[in-house]
Amino acid sequence: MESKRTRLAELNALFAAAGEEDFEDSDNTGVLPKAEVKQLKADLKEARGNQRIAKKEREKGDWFAYGRDIEEIEKRLAKHKALEDEARLLKAELRATEKKQDELVAAARQKIDREEARRVILERLRLLLVETFGLYLRADQRACLSALEGLHDKYAVTLKEIEERRDEAAAKLAGFLEELGYEV
Numbered sequence: 001m002e003s004k005r006t007r008l009a010e011l012n013a014l015f016a017a018a019g020e021e022d023f024e025d026s027d028n029t030g031v032l033p034k035a036e037v038k039q040l041k042a043d044l045k046e047a048r049g050n051q052r053i054a055k056k057e058r059e060k061g062d063w064f065a066y067g068r069d070i071e072e073i074e075k076r077l078a079k080h081k082a083l084e085d086e087a088r089l090l091k092a093e094l095r096a097t098e099k100k101q102d103e104l105v106a107a108a109r110q111k112i113d114r115e116e117a118r119r120v121i122l123e124r125l126r127l128l129l130v131e132t133f134g135l136y137l138r139a140d141q142r143a144c145l146s147a148l149e150g151l152h153d154k155y156a157v158t159l160k161e162i163e164e165r166r167d168e169a170a171a172k173l174a175g176f177l178e179e180l181g182y183e184v
Helices: 002-018 034-056 063-111 114-155 159-179
Strands: none
């Protein structure tokens, strides 16, 4: 059912994109803007009329050329219509599935007594609460861990660094004491 919903969403997005002013079917999906569909239908009607006239009166044009134009227009319209039909079918199937689901829920409601329904609802709420709590807890844990890593990066000092600083400070102090005339 989710794949049907996904496909329907894709088709709706395609049709919505086709309605945009600067639409270009770069993926060759077959979706056409409404104005173009209307224009193609008008062109198809005109080409069919011209073909009939050209068949009767050869000097009015090449009726084979009109036939090729008609095929090309029909092919483009058929591709678009197939997508529209698919969207319509998916909508109908989803409505039917939702109706069947509603009927099953209603039937389940009739079969279950009040105490059992209460128990099931409380269990679902408990699971939802535990899941939601777990999500918040993991988010807080990640935030704390991130803060601790930041503090560690900022203030972490190795023993070797501390000993080096101590030795530097001791050497500096010894230098000052020598300057003052104390023996070190």
